[in-house]
Amino acid sequence: MKRRVVVLPDAEAVAETAAARLLTAIADSLTVEDRVHVVLTGGTVGIATLAAVAKSPLRESIDWTSVHVWWGDERFVAAGDPDRNEGQAQDALLRHVPLPEENIHRMGDSDAYPSAEAAAAAYHGEIADHGNPQWDVLMLGLGPDGHVASLFPQHEGFTQATASVIAVHDSPKPPPTRVSLGLSAITRARQVWVVAAGEGKAEAVRDCLAGNESYPGAVVHGTEGTLWLVDAAAAAKA
Template identity: 85%
Template sequence: MKRRVVVLPDANAVAQTAAARLLTAIADALTVEERAHIVITGGTVGTATLAAAAESPLRESIDWTSVHIWWGDERFVAAGDPDRNEGQAQAAFLGHVPIPEENIHRMGDSDSFASVEAAAAAYHAEIAEHGNPQWDVLLLGLGPDGHVASLFPQHHGFTQAAATVLAIHDSPKPPPTRVSLGLGAINRARQVWVVAAGEGKAEAVRDCLAGNESYPGAVVFGTEQTLWLIDSAAAARA
């Protein structure tokens, strides 16, 4: 499957471009659908993208009561822990747009669930309760090891990745316990976007774009579009 690769000058340009595209995609989706379902990510560039979206005047054109927000992965730690992606998203974006709380689908924390398996099962059920939506845009960061969401190379989560939602133990990147969408959920999105910046991502970008399927980033695709937004440093070896 084909990817569209856009190379931008730096990390800020990646975030600004991704934010403008994301808001436009949401507005476009709502012209043909009653609801838009968007999957967001954490990480440096992912969070910067959300912050840029919160500051964009394009946000005023969107009916936020019709937008649903989901996560690609989450750290299974206590509520309010700074490691949680949802807290970063709340500060950067969700607290700045008039989106109803019931439209924000947070993955479970360790205060609310006795195990990460229970949290993963609850998220699977929540997705099902909303009709197993085909995500309009699913946003992913890329790790220097080629991971996306909490799917890591040569790790049990990646080998089971056809599942919709996974309980992740012993993540190579701390914290070790996480909830993640699997490829079965990621690859049903209409549009999958990967954002990456920095020299430290250059080898992973090269190997993923070359189609090395030992890297999770190489096997994520949207049904309508797969878009990589990367800066010149991340693209240096591609």
């Protein structure tokens, strides 16, 4: 499985590079496909990437009506809660581009669903309703513990779940209840991109790149390519 690691000077450079690559990947895919499916991530670098996309002049070259946006994970809290990834993405990018509302596939919130299991089942159904797309680009942040999406080391969501969308309880990182794509959904993406910045991620980056499969970040990959975009601080121990 081809994996490329790109080391950049700082977090800002990671976000700017990821944004430029994302816009280019979308534009390239639209030359051969009728629609493109992109999976977004939250986190500091993930949201900074979306903000950089919104500011890039390259965004004007994209037919946003042909782009579908999904999420790798979401916090199962009330609609409008600032912890929700989709709200942060809305502010950073989605309200700045002519993306049809029906192309934005949000994971369910605790106002709309009685449980994370119900929200996960609904998201699984929405994915199926759209033909179980092979994501063109799936972006992931990396936690200092090596987690990606809401798949945490030594947690049953990572070690036991095989479903494409799962409910996560007792998350080691608050809030404790979440919805996440499972590994089976993540690893069907054509391109998986992992973004990480800061010295606090250095040990996780080192262990994941070394292939320590006890870390979720070590086992995610795309069917056509896997790209790690990390800053110098995060790469310091690799």
